[in-house]
Amino acid sequence: MSDKVDENVRRREVRYDRERRVRIKWSEDTESLEEVFDRRTIMTVLKMLNTGILKELHGAMKSGKESKIYHGIDPKGKEVAVKIFLTTSNIFRHGRLKYIRGDPRFKDIPHDTVSLVDQWASKEYKNLELADRAGISVPKPIHVEKNVLILGFIGKDGIPAxxxxxxxxxxxxxxxxxxxxxxxxxxxxxxxxxxxxxxxxxxxxxxxxxxxxxxxxxxxxxxxxxxxxxxxxxxxxxxxxxxxxxxxxxxxxxxxx
Structure with a gap:
């Protein structure tokens, strides 16, 4: 019984230490995210950092009307690109529906923008999977969750090709x-x-x-x-x-x- 209690305490301590380090890393490198993204997006990125999908998240490399791309590091120390789609962008509702309508993989089109953006991120991930499996030269799809997509980094030392x-x-x-x-x-x-x-x-x-x-x-x-x-x-x-x-x-x- 004592061993079980000690193990539970140890796990809580490890989890707390990991969360503390994530918060510190977040504070150091990504304060600007709070000015750009909603709380839901921030929590999604924090979850990726907290669960070990991402080890580090650095500054923005590219900004567009529908997304921003950040430089990151995965748990193995490899560079990744973190593509975050803007849930406030109207471009998905007004300019992107033609690419979803008619696609047999996406028969139900969400009415709210947030869900539509999530579907768009999922669509990009699935498209990249198809291309990557076919041996086409594309960024490797690594993970997608809600409106956040992690891709293989094309470039070196934080500088995109x-x-x-x-x-x-x-x-x-x-x-x-x-x-x-x-x-x-x-x-x-x-x-x-x-x-x-x-x-x-x-x-x-x-x-x-x-x-x-x-x-x-x-x-x-x-x-x-x-x-x-x-x-x-x-x-x-x-x-x-x-x-x-x-x-x-x-x-x-x-x-x-």
């Missing part, structure tokens, strides 16, 4: 071919269409493109999949034509797909 727009390409025609091949592989192997591909969501870490931002990606079963695929190709063509690269027409790329 540049996106295509930021890189002065050598042999631009070769890069064009690599990206077009990725688009085709995404469709053929993962059965996905990105749906919003451009020079702003293709990272260039070390000689090979990595496609990011998969929240709006749809399966090839989506009624608008072909139209989204054509638009992705047109966007990439437009960028590379500005670099004097000879491009392929969307019709030729799509072929019999």
């Amino acid at each position: 540049p996106v295509l727009r930021e890189v002065r390409l050598q042999a631009a025609a070769d890069w064009y071919k690599k990206i077009i091949d990725l688009i085709k592989q995404l469709y053929d192997k993962a059965k996905l269409v990105h749906g919003d591909l451009s020079e702003y969501n293709i990272m260039i870490p070390d000689g090979y493109p990595v496609i990011i931002d998969f929240g709006q990606a749809v399966t090839t079963e989506h009624p608008e999949a072909r139209a989204f695929l054509q638009r992705d190709i047109e966007n990439i063509n437009h960028y590379f034509e500005g670099l004097n690269v000879k491009t392929q027409s969307p019709t030729r790329v799509i072929g019999a797909r």
Whole structure:
């Protein structure tokens, strides 16, 4: 009986010490979160820190209309990206429903914004899982909970790899071919269409493109999949034509797909 009591006391002490260290780490590194995110989001991140999904959460690396991305460290000391979707953003209600409607994986569309944002985070995670399993070059999906998504970090020492727009390409025609091949592989192997591909969501870490931002990606079963695929190709063509690269027409790329 005494041993059981001692063990319970020890567990409480360990839990208290862990929670204290989490609170200290939170206070040191992420005070700005309280100015940006609601209490529900903050508690979700705290839970990840407290349960060991995350070891550390550092400063913001990127801010957008629908999300903010933070640098983090996992329990093994590896760098991760923590993508937190803004539950106050109206962009999900007004600009993103077309990517959810028609997706057989998401038949029930929430009426409240918070639940819709949670579904969007889950959608990005599931899309990345499909792409990753198919061997497509994407950030590795690690964990999703509510509106918080943890991904493999593309970069080094807290500095994210540049996106295509930021890189002065050598042999631009070769890069064009690599990206077009990725688009085709995404469709053929993962059965996905990105749906919003451009020079702003293709990272260039070390000689090979990595496609990011998969929240709006749809399966090839989506009624608008072909139209989204054509638009992705047109966007990439437009960028590379500005670099004097000879491009392929969307019709030729799509072929019999």
